[in-house]
Structures are given as structure tokens and as C-alpha cells.
Amino acid sequence: xxxxxxxxxxxxxxxxxxxxxTSVLITGxxxxxxxxxxxxxxxxxxxxxxxxxxxxxxxxxxxxLPPESxxxxxxxxxxxxxxxxxxxxLVRIFVWFAVIMIMLDGIGINVTPILASAGVVGVAIAFGTxxxxxxxxxxxxxxxxxxxxxxxxxxxxxxxxxVKEIGLRTTKIEDWxxxxxxxxxxxxxxxxxYSRDYSLAVVDITLGNPADFQQAGTALQNFAQSYGxxxxxxxxxxxxxxxxxxxxxxxxxxxxxxxxPAEHFGVERALRQDLLEYCEANRLVxxxxxxxxxxxSADGK
Numbered sequence: 001x002x003x004x005x006x007x008x009x010x011x012x013x014x015x016x017x018x019x020x021x022t023s024v025l026i027t028g029x030x031x032x033x034x035x036x037x038x039x040x041x042x043x044x045x046x047x048x049x050x051x052x053x054x055x056x057x058x059x060x061x062x063x064x065l066p067p068e069s070x071x072x073x074x075x076x077x078x079x080x081x082x083x084x085x086x087x088x089x090l091v092r093i094f095v096w097f098a099v100i101m102i103m104l105d106g107i108g109i110n111v112t113p114i115l116a117s118a119g120v121v122g123v124a125i126a127f128g129t130x131x132x133x134x135x136x137x138x139x140x141x142x143x144x145x146x147x148x149x150x151x152x153x154x155x156x157x158x159x160x161x162x163v164k165e166i167g168l169r170t171t172k173i174e175d176w177x178x179x180x181x182x183x184x185x186x187x188x189x190x191x192x193x194y195s196r197d198y199s200l201a202v203v204d205i206t207l208g209n210p211a212d213f214q215q216a217g218t219a220l221q222n223f224a225q226s227y228g229x230x231x232x233x234x235x236x237x238x239x240x241x242x243x244x245x246x247x248x249x250x251x252x253x254x255x256x257x258x259x260x261p262a263e264h265f266g267v268e269r270a271l272r273q274d275l276l277e278y279c280e281a282n283r284l285v286x287x288x289x290x291x292x293x294x295x296x297s298a299d300g301k
Contacts, residue, residue, distance in 0.1 A: 035103075135186040153193075200259070201257040206286065207252075207286060234257050234267060239255065239256045
């Protein structure tokens with residue numbers, strides 16, 4: 001308000017010292033100036049933060065990483081997108097709070113009691129809304145610790161899907177069927193993140209009562225050697241681990257394939273189909289449950 005008081009002398013010479021219009025005009029200019037400044041700062045928050053994000057991405061790309069750790073490094077673009085949304089909202093809230101306090105102080109209202117009351121009210125609200133505060137704090141830690149990011153495949157509880165949005169209060173996840181899970185951040189107790197490193201496709205096949213388990217194992221090993229990296233999602237050739245379980249009637253054999261992050265599900269489906277076709281072509285009996293029904297006569301014979 002001090003700067004606008006410099007206009008008082010020329011305005012009083014124009015409108016007269018006894019006119020109240022001068023004070024009203026100075027106050028109006030003061031309020032208009034700070035309102036316009038608040039709008040400008042709130043508008044600039046988004047492009048400035050995203051500009052810093054782009055700079056961060058450029059600097060990150062200059063860092064040379066060994067090939068084997070490429071998937072272990074968190075995608076800076078996803079992290080920046082997540083953090084930017086929260087920062088924009090926080091900056092805008094801070095800007096408007098500061099502008100309103102300056103405007104009230106400029107028109108002669110003592111803001112000290114307001115600030116003190118805001119602190120007391122904030123404490124009271126915190127006690128009354130502990131769940132909301134818990135969600136807010138959990139959201140901040142999820143973003144700061146990069147537990148999961150927008151675009152990553154995660155499992156929360158029994159729900160598996162792609163992270164669509166991380167807010168300060170809730171997180172939104174969409175599964176492959178299009179179902180949305182909207183969960184409060186305070187209710188997220190554990191997270192399985194499939195997008196941080198290579199994933200492993202694991203497929204077991206159970207053969208029932210072959211004449212020679214050793215011969216069956218050799219045939220499956222030949223299948224793995226000829227399979228190689230059949231699909232682009234695979235980063236290493238198919239590996240045959242051998243027999244993992246056996247009984248008098250059947251034996252279970254296991255295959256694994258190292259895949260790109262979160263892409264092992266499709267490889268497992270395709271590998272199962274290829275295994276069944278191979279076993280059928282090579283006369284390897286796949287074990288399955290059978291139910292035998294018999295019709296007895298009335299006398300039980």
C-alpha cells in the first residue's frame with residue numbers, strides 16, 4: 001500500500017484534498033494490482049514447473065547408464081509429471097493465501113489474529129479429520145519416495161492395473177478390463193510395482209505318467225533351446241529349470257523367461273500355448289484331472 005500512497009499527492013491536486021474519491025481510488029488500484037499479480041503467478045505456476053521438468057529430463061538423458069540397469073532407473077518423465085501436479089496445486093494455494101493476507105493488511109485489517117486463528121483452526125481440523133490428514137501425508141510420501149508413478153503397473157491388495165493419477169488424497173488405478181480403483185492414500189498398506197525392473201515369466205507344465213521322466217525332460221530342454229527369444233518382450237532366451245515336483249503319477253517341469261518390465265503376463269500366455277502344442281506333437285501326455293462316472297444297477301452291481 002505504501003507505493004500506492006505516492007499517488008495521493010497528484011490525485012489530491014486533481015480531485016481536491018477533501019474528496020474521498022482519492023482514498024477509494026488508491027485502495028481500488030491496490031486491490032486490482034494484487035489480484036492481477038495473484039492471477040499471473042497462479043497462471044505461471046504450471047508452465048514454470050513444467051519448464052523445470054523438461055530441463056530435468058534433458059539433464060537426466062545426459063547421464064550414461066550401463067545397459068543392465070536401464071530398467072532399474074526410474075523414469076524421470078513419469079516422476080516429474082507426478083510431482084508437477086502436486087506442486088502446481090500447492091504453489092497456487094500458497095500464492096492466493098499470501099495475496100489475500102497482503103490485501104487485508106493493505107486496507108488496514110490486522111492479519112495477526114487471522115494467522116493465529118488459522119493456526120488454531122488448523123490444529124482443530126487436523127484432530128477432527130485425522131483420516132484426511134493421513135491420506136495427505138501418505139500422498140506426500142508416495143510422491144517423495146517414488147513408491148509408484150503415473151503409467152506404472154502396480155498391484156495394491158488384489159487389484160492390479162496402471163496408475164492413472166496420484167493425488168495428495170487419492171490414487172486412481174485402471175486395470176486391463178477398464179475398471180477404476182480409487183483408493184485413499186492412507187489405505188494403501190503395501191504395493192507391488194511391476195515396472196521398476198525386468199519381469200520374469202514363469203510357466204509350469206505337468207506331464208502325466210510318461211514312460212521315462214528323464215526322456216521327457218530332455219525333450220523339454222530341446223524345446224527351450226529351440227525357443228530362444230521368440231517374442232520381442234523377451235530380453236533373454238527361454239530357460240529350462242528342470243523338474244520341480246513329482247509323484248508316482250506325474251511330474252512338473254518349469255520354464256522361465258526374462259522379459260521387459262510388466263510384460264511377462266503376455267509371454268506366459270503365449271508360452272503355455274506353445275508348450276501344449278509341442279507336447280501334443282511329441283506325444284508327451286499333459287496331466288489333467290479326470291472324472292469317471294459309472295452307472296450302477298438298482299441292486300448295487
